[in-house]
Amino acid sequence: MNAAKTVLLLIGYQNDYFSPTGMLRNVIEESANPQTVLGNTLDLVQHLAPSPVRIVHTPIVFTDDYRELVNPIGILKTIKELGAFKIGSNGVKTIAELQAFAERIITIPGKRGLNAFSNTALETLFQEWGISDIVIAGAISSICVDSTGRHAHGLDYRVTILSDCTLGRSPVEQAFYCEQIFPLYAQTMTHHELLQQLDLYPVNL
Template identity: 35%
Template sequence: MDVKKTAVLLIEYQNDFTTEGGAQHAAVQAVMDTTGMMRHSRALLDAARARGVTVLHAPISFAEGYPEIPVHPYGILAGVVGAKAFRKGSWGAEIAAEMAPVEGEIVIEGKRGLDCFASTNLDFILRQRGITDLAIGGFLTNCCVESTMRSAYERGYRVVTLTDCTATLSAAEQTAAVEKNFPMFSHPLTHDAFLAELDQGAVS
């Protein structure tokens, strides 16, 4: 890995997921605790910044009343509407303080669905910056992380999924995604293993 050609994409590290009182925090807290997600994600973020890796944040938000979502939503988006999560301008939609972007980091605008590439200029930004390797962490492991992983793979990026920087609704879903789906479309690595590969590339 070349540090200059590598980016870290942080998906939906927003209060509604990450923080007590968030609309969907209780649903993901158990898996977050098991993976040590927030602790590992913060360590990853600090290390990426120190190494000069491109850091991108991909929050999701919806206007009041969820006009961007079908009138009769189903699946994961029905859960978002039912929980009244990720409302634009709300505390819940804010990126958690410990993961908030700093000056010079990119916040991807326009995410309204699962795949970070689908309704944003993410691909344009990555290609303009010469990024070839994309490491992904965030929520939900088997939803937005997996959708984005597949899309990045299809676009020819070398994809890393950060196994200890992800969480979803149950241990069974986490295990299935990490052990069965991630290896088909990415290199599943812990954040420590990813950083070690970066450092090895810097030496070589």
């Protein structure tokens, strides 16, 4: 994996998921500890910061009246009913822990659905940057992570999904996606293994 042709794509690192008072925190409460996943992600970003790897965050943001969502179902219906990820709200903001790396993280607006490529400039930017490998971290594994990963694979990118930097809605769901679903189109590894592949983490963990 060539660091200069690799991008780390961060999905869902917003207060409505990760803050203790977030409107959707209960969606991930049963997962294998959101704070552990967050800690792993921050460790990864810290090690990638001085490297050529691009780091991109694609926050999901909706208008005040959710006019983008016409007859929503599933998680999008829940988002609308709870008033989550609404423009101008605290819940829509990037978590404070990542804001410490604001100069290093490129925020791409426009995401209003499950797939981070939809309604955003990701595909154009990745082509301009000469990206070959997309590494995905974030929430939720069975929804936005999977949808984005499949789309990236369809665009002929090599996709890697980080098992210790992604969150399912339960431990069973997370294990199922990492063991049975993601390997159908992507590599699945820990962030330590990724750093080793990039020659950024020489310690054998």
